[in-house]
Amino acid sequence: DGGITQSPKYLFRKEGQNVTLSCEQNLNHDAMYWYRQDPGQGLRLIYYSQIVNDFQKGDIAEGYSVSREKKESFPLTVTSAQKNPTAFYLCASSIANVQETQYFGPGTRLLVL
């Protein structure tokens, strides 16, 4: 089965804690993305990567960090500097540098304890 997976489905963060959201794809896509979605809102781009070992900040990168050590994986760390992390996080992948479809994972809901 080809697809994009995210884990965990739900994640709880304590004050001052860093947490990491996992995103894996087996679609052989070069490009991967992280979006944040707040209730009733559209998607806002956090970070994206168009090739291994390279990534770019999106519109709301502050308080987040990413790595792209493998083509299949693009983990997102929500750091303690992100003061309002409660949101639904979506990972996507696509063919790089082509105006084509994005494929989305099922999302991770992050809640603050």
Next chain:
Amino acid sequence: SQQGEEDPQALSIQEGENATMNCSYKTSINNLQWYRQNSGRGLVHLILIRSNEREKHSGRLRVTLDTSKKSSSLLITASRAADTASYFCATDQSGGSYIPTFGRGTSLIVHP
């Protein structure tokens, strides 16, 4: 920054009726895409229309694009309760990056 904006924000119809939602954008685009999101789930791609196309069909979906008005519409014909979801348009900017920008979406409820 928001490129596409959907209208209306919410739409409530009866099963069997048609649903029309619109997307307006600000700058020239290469293509426009429509996505669907069921509550608490990821987005699913519905249809892509390129800037040199005016209309596209996929099953019960019909998408139009008017580049002179910088707008697109998504028509769902003979709606079903299973069509209940949020619908988003995504645009990229001509001459810019290939990263699509999403609007806030239209929430569609189809009553059985």
